Amino acid sequence: MKIRFYNARILTMEENAEIFEGELHTEESRITYVGKGAAPNGEKEWDREIDCAGNLLLPGFKNAHTHSAMTFLRSYADDLPLQEWLYNRVFPMEAKLTKEDQVDLAKLGMLEYLTSGITSNFDMYLDNMCHAIASKELGYRTVLCGSMNDFGGTVPETEEEYYKINEVSPLVSYKLGFHAEYTTKGETIEELARLAQKMKEPVYLHLAETKKEVDECYGRYGMSPVKYLDSVGIFEYGGGGFHGVWMNEEDMDICLNKNVSIVSNPSSNVKLASGVADLCTMLDKGINLALGTDGPASNNALDMFREMYLAATLQKVTKMDAAAMDAAAVLRMATTGGAKAMGLTDCDVLAVGKKADIIMINMHRPNMQPENNIVKNLVYSGSKENIKLTMIDGKILYENGEFFVGEDVEDIYKKANAIIKRCKES
Amino acid sequence: MKIRFYNARILTMEENAEIFEGELHTEESRITYVGKGAAPNGEKEWDREIDCAGNLLLPGFKNAHTHSAMTFLRSYADDLPLQEWLYNRVFPMEAKLTKEDQVDLAKLGMLEYLTSGITSNFDMYLDNMCHAIASKELGYRTVLCGSMNDFGGTVPETEEEYYKINEVSPLVSYKLGFHAEYTTKGETIEELARLAQKMKEPVYLHLAETKKEVDECYGRYGMSPVKYLDSVGIFEYGGGGFHGVWMNEEDMDICLNKNVSIVSNPSSNVKLASGVADLCTMLDKGINLALGTDGPASNNALDMFREMYLAATLQKVTKMDAAAMDAAAVLRMATTGGAKAMGLTDCDVLAVGKKADIIMINMHRPNMQPENNIVKNLVYSGSKENIKLTMIDGKILYENGEFFVGEDVEDIYKKANAIIKRCKES
Numbered sequence: 001m002k003i004r005f006y007n008a009r010i011l012t013m014e015e016n017a018e019i020f021e022g023e024l025h026t027e028e029s030r031i032t033y034v035g036k037g038a039a040p041n042g043e044k045e046w047d048r049e050i051d052c053a054g055n056l057l058l059p060g061f062k063n064a065h066t067h068s069a070m071t072f073l074r075s076y077a078d079d080l081p082l083q084e085w086l087y088n089r090v091f092p093m094e095a096k097l098t099k100e101d102q103v104d105l106a107k108l109g110m111l112e113y114l115t116s117g118i119t120s121n122f123d124m125y126l127d128n129m130c131h132a133i134a135s136k137e138l139g140y141r142t143v144l145c146g147s148m149n150d151f152g153g154t155v156p157e158t159e160e161e162y163y164k165i166n167e168v169s170p171l172v173s174y175k176l177g178f179h180a181e182y183t184t185k186g187e188t189i190e191e192l193a194r195l196a197q198k199m200k201e202p203v204y205l206h207l208a209e210t211k212k213e214v215d216e217c218y219g220r221y222g223m224s225p226v227k228y229l230d231s232v233g234i235f236e237y238g239g240g241g242f243h244g245v246w247m248n249e250e251d252m253d254i255c256l257n258k259n260v261s262i263v264s265n266p267s268s269n270v271k272l273a274s275g276v277a278d279l280c281t282m283l284d285k286g287i288n289l290a291l292g293t294d295g296p297a298s299n300n301a302l303d304m305f306r307e308m309y310l311a312a313t314l315q316k317v318t319k320m321d322a323a324a325m326d327a328a329a330v331l332r333m334a335t336t337g338g339a340k341a342m343g344l345t346d347c348d349v350l351a352v353g354k355k356a357d358i359i360m361i362n363m364h365r366p367n368m369q370p371e372n373n374i375v376k377n378l379v380y381s382g383s384k385e386n387i388k389l390t391m392i393d394g395k396i397l398y399e400n401g402e403f404f405v406g407e408d409v410e411d412i413y414k415k416a417n418a419i420i421k422r423c424k425e426s
Numbered sequence: 427m428k429i430r431f432y433n434a435r436i437l438t439m440e441e442n443a444e445i446f447e448g449e450l451h452t453e454e455s456r457i458t459y460v461g462k463g464a465a466p467n468g469e470k471e472w473d474r475e476i477d478c479a480g481n482l483l484l485p486g487f488k489n490a491h492t493h494s495a496m497t498f499l500r501s502y503a504d505d506l507p508l509q510e511w512l513y514n515r516v517f518p519m520e521a522k523l524t525k526e527d528q529v530d531l532a533k534l535g536m537l538e539y540l541t542s543g544i545t546s547n548f549d550m551y552l553d554n555m556c557h558a559i560a561s562k563e564l565g566y567r568t569v570l571c572g573s574m575n576d577f578g579g580t581v582p583e584t585e586e587e588y589y590k591i592n593e594v595s596p597l598v599s600y601k602l603g604f605h606a607e608y609t610t611k612g613e614t615i616e617e618l619a620r621l622a623q624k625m626k627e628p629v630y631l632h633l634a635e636t637k638k639e640v641d642e643c644y645g646r647y648g649m650s651p652v653k654y655l656d657s658v659g660i661f662e663y664g665g666g667g668f669h670g671v672w673m674n675e676e677d678m679d680i681c682l683n684k685n686v687s688i689v690s691n692p693s694s695n696v697k698l699a700s701g702v703a704d705l706c707t708m709l710d711k712g713i714n715l716a717l718g719t720d721g722p723a724s725n726n727a728l729d730m731f732r733e734m735y736l737a738a739t740l741q742k743v744t745k746m747d748a749a750a751m752d753a754a755a756v757l758r759m760a761t762t763g764g765a766k767a768m769g770l771t772d773c774d775v776l777a778v779g780k781k782a783d784i785i786m787i788n789m790h791r792p793n794m795q796p797e798n799n800i801v802k803n804l805v806y807s808g809s810k811e812n813i814k815l816t817m818i819d820g821k822i823l824y825e826n827g828e829f830f831v832g833e834d835v836e837d838i839y840k841k842a843n844a845i846i847k848r849c850k851e852s
Contacts, residue, residue: 071795075802079738079752112792115811267735270743271806273750301793301807306735309693309727312505317696324699326505366538366835367727367810369497370842376501380697381727384793385541385810385827401811401827409792416796 001047001394002027008052009363010034011375012350013059013335019374024057026356029170029394034350055388056361056374059350060119061304062338064263065242065292067125068109068134069102072420073297082210082272090297094126096423102130103137104415110140111409112302114398117359117387122204122263122292122342124177126152128165136169138405141357141392143342144172145204148188149179155191162199171393175343177204177239181225182213186232193234202259202343203234207241210274214246226251226260235260240341242292243268244282245275252285261288261341264333266310267301268294276314279333280324290338291330305382308334312379327379360389427473427820428453434478435789436460437801438776439485439761445800450483452782455596455820460776481814482787482800485776486545487730488764490689491668491718493551494535494560495528498846499723508636508698516723520552522849528556529563530841536566537835538728540824543785543813548630548689548718548768550603552578554591562595564831567783567818569768570598571630574614575605581617588625597819601769603630603665607651608639612658619660628685628769629660633667636700640672652677652686661686666767668718669694670708671701678711687714687767690759692736693727694720702740705759706750715759716767731808734760738805753805786815 005024011017012034025033025044033039070090077089097105102125113121120141123131128144135142144165146158158176165174176196178184196203208214208225221228226247229235238259247255247262255262264277282289291307293299299306308330315325339348347357362368367381378386390398403409431450437443438460451459451470459465496516503515523531528551539547546567549557554570561568570591572584584602591600602622604610622629634640634651647654652673655661664685673681673688681688690703708715717733719725725732734756741751765774773783788794793807804812816824829835 071792073798074796074807075799078799078802078806079749081747081749085748108792108795115792267739270739271748273742273746273748275743275746296807299806300802301735301809303793303807303809306732309732313693313696316699317701320699320701322508322511322697322699323506364836364839366497366534366541366839367729369534369839370500370846372499372846373501373504376504376726380504380725381500381722381729383727383729383810410790413790413792413795420796420798 002044003394004044004046004049005052005057006038006049007054009054009056010350011056011058013332014349014351019056024350024358026391026394029355031350031352031354031356034352052360053364055363057350058359058361059335059348060357060359060390060392061117061334062290062342062344063113063118063121063293063302063304064290064338064341065265065294066109066121066123066302067295068121068123068131069097069105069125070295070297071105071108072416072423074300076297076420078300093423096426097126097419099127099130101419102127103134104412105419106131106134107138107407107412108416109296109302110134110138111403111405111412113140114390114403115384115387116303116305117390118302118304119357119359119390119392120342120344120347128161128174132165132168132172135172138407139171139392139395139397141171141347143344144174146175146177147179149183150185150188151183155188155195158192159195173343175204176201180206180213181217181229189229189234190232193232197233197236200237202237202239204240205242207244208246208251209243211246224248224251226254230254230258243274243277245269245277247278249281252282252287255287256285261290261337263290263292263341264311265292265294265307266314267306268298270310270314272298276318279311280315280319283329288337288340289333290341291333303384304334305384308379308382327376330379331375356391356394358391359387362386362388428470429820430470430472430475431478431483432464432475433480435480435482436776437482437484439758440775440777445482450776450784452817452820455781457776457778457780457782460778478786479790481789483776484785484787485761485774486783486785486816486818487543487760488716488768488770489539489544489547489719489728489730490716490764490767491691491720492535492547492549492728493721494547494549494557495523495531495551496721496723497531497534498842498849500726502723502846504726519849522852523552523845525553525556527845528553529560530838531845532557532560533564533833533838534842535722535728536560536564537829537831537838539566540816540829541810541813542729542731543816544728544730545783545785545816545818546768546770546773554587554600558591558594558598561598564833565597565818565821565823567597567773569770570600571603572601573603573605575609576611576614577609581614581621584618585621599769601630602627606632606639607643607655615655615660616658619658619662623659623662626663628663628665630666631668633670634672634677635669637672650674650677652680656680656684669700669703671695671703673704675707678708678713682711682713687716687763689716689718689767690737691718691720691733692740693732694724696736696740698724702744705737706741706745709755714763714766716764717759729810730760731810734805734808753802756805757801782817782820784817785813788812788814
């Protein structure tokens with residue numbers, strides 16, 4: 001499959017890249033040409049030539065923290081206190097899910113990612129293999145993350161999952177991880193640290209999401225979660241923390257020195273009243289930052305435009321400084337920062353040899369006009385309506401509002417409704 | 427023009443209304459039928475019959491605080507401190523605008539309102555007549571608000587504007603108002619209060635937007651802006667305050683007793699770092715609340731979904747309570763609350779005899795699935811992609827991503843780009 005995008009504006013997201021007018025070519029899963037103006041040797045035989053009409057090509061957004069199959073709980077239990085939400089609403093319903101349910105529900109999440117220009121997600125949920133199968137079946141790119149804790153999973157099982165899931169599809173990869181410090185015994189964490197060191201692999205987890213979590217960790221270990229985890233050697237080969245809302249300067253310095261990315265989930269953090277992560281300080285220090293939507297039960301949209309807008313504006317209002325956090329830094333979080341956090345070094349920028357994970361932004365919409373600053377337009381007024389095309393691994397999976405995923409989307413909606421109906425009634 | 431919507435789900439937004447399946451008919455500018463199931467006497471001759479395929483009909487959103495023609499400054503000067511933004515960037519550029527520019531720029535704003543299901547706006551800007559003309563030309567419903575202050579406009583001119591603008595079109599109405607306490611001399615405010623009392627009209631203004639504004643008012647009058655304005659009799663016939671971020675309980679009680687609506691602009695307030703209005707307390711007291719996007723230079727999107735999401739979630743995070751502010755209350759702010767604040771008592775709900783200002787929500791999208799709770803889906807995961815149709819005064823102006831406003835939208839985009847280019851260069 002050879003595709004030529006012409007009459008495009010292109011933002012490669014390489015360092016200091018500016019938007020230019022030009023062409024981009026893909027062949028199978030890779031980008032084979034990116035350049036200004038019209039491309040040389042235009043006589044190639046194309047499977048498709050796409051006149052971009054001045055629309056913008058950009059690397060796909062990376063949704064660096066998700067629980068995709070939680071789609072079935074969207075709008076099921078909002079506007080409740082966090083503990084009631086989690087223990088009385090979420091956990092009992094999750095216990096009723098079959099593996100097949102989890103595949104179908106993950107697919108619903110992926111459809112929504114496509115509408116928001118998200119070309120890969122970093123997922124952790126009940127049965128990671130279910131998500132891996134869904135990704136393979138729809139052609140979606142996913143990094144999965146170990147999620148064991150005291151209620152399920154062991155370190156040997158995590159090691160086994162690592163090898164199994166990394167083999168499912170070239171679109172699927174796996175990272176070591178566990179749910180969180182507050183749900184996992186110290187000896188298990190230490191065992192995982194030894195595995196990570198043996199395998200020379202990074203480790204990921206929910207980290208410093210709520211004040212309660214941090215306070216309790218001090219109670220248990222006399223240290224913050226970051227400091228405790230570092231003390232047992234979990235971050236010897238880097239890793240990442242999801243949320244990072246309640247971090248002190250020492251925590252941040254550890255993250256910087258140990259190559260630990262922080263994945264911020266601003267919508268989830270405000271909706272669940274967890275707080276606002278201090279992204280400005282982390283950015284100043286040089287920590288790699290990424291963005292995630294978290295699960296649809298706690299957000300509830302899977303929309304990178306929402307996350308970008310909040311990542312910028314919540315910094316402004318909490319710092320009481322309209323100049324805090326600029327749009328370009330936020331766009332880096334949503335693209336290259338996410339790719340780095342997820343180990344997707346092949347999908348980060350638009351350049352020859354990189355994977356063709358590409359989105360096209362429709363500039364011919366009122367919210368993208370006038371064009372004073374296209375990056376600011378994207379971050380501050382962009383919306384799902386601007387996603388004209390989403391390509392993953394060289395295949396167009398979403399274009400002009402339609403899905404090309406090899407399955408009937410109405411059928412996926414029906415299954416999701418049937419699952420929640422069954423769970424409520426049983 | 428007789429239009430029949432069938433196979434619809436309908437949320438009338440009447441008090442305690444639940445969503446039902448049924449039909450809705452319009453004839454010219456009015457709703458002529460709303461009912462469950464199939465309608466009787468289906469043999470009527472229709473100009474158009476629309477199979478809603480289970481999609482949701484709802485009263486159009488009311489954008490109760492706007493400066494539409496500021497579209498030209500979108501993304502022109504973000505990420506700057508408020509004072510620098512306003513004095514060094516916004517004011518010098520605005521001084522270069524012609525009347526024709528303001529008409530064209532207001533039209534760009536209206537196009538974006540249509541994409542977000544906003545069927546009317548409450549605007550205040552340099553020359554209100556320009557917006558009135560733009561509304562008339564595109565068929566858009568607008569309430570305009572007097573904006574005089576010490577730098578332009580007088581009370582007699584406001585009275586003249588009242589009569590002139592109320593005559594432009596049935597789609598356009600006018601309310602007495604002024605810019606803000608901090609930009610307007612006390613004697614002018616008192617003169618306007620006398621006019622409002624003579625005309626028995628409500629008065630609207632920017633109110634308690636920033637802490638600085640409130641502190642300075644105490645310095646001038648020894649009172650908060652709300653208390654001072656009430657003391658000079660400005661609210662004898664009600665009115666409204668745009669923003670209401672820095673209000674104490676006494677201020678709120680005055681608003682309740684004097685029938686003063688508060689129009690919250692959550693996006694603008696976080697982006698400009700003004701703060702977060704205490705909507706929960708105002709709601710508990712029974713104050714009429716509405717939502718606005720503010721101008722595109724300070725938001726930057728004109729998107730009621732963004733405002734609804736933030737109206738709910740910013741209450742949760744500032745109260746540190748995930749149960750604070752529920753979705754249904756927010757949807758009322760965006761529809762009936764706005765209509766009440768704007769005096770659009772004919773456009774508030776879907777009922778026979780009301781104006782046909784209607785939107786259709788596309789439920790066949792991943793972000794609206796599954797259907798655990800459609801109102802929560804709307805508020806927490808809804809987006810512009812869900813606006814399938816926007817009807818104003820019985821005319822469909824936007825459907826399936828296309829505009830039917832009698833003008834070439836690309837031409838409106840070109841004009842906006844030409845205006846900002848000229849302003850930058852001159």
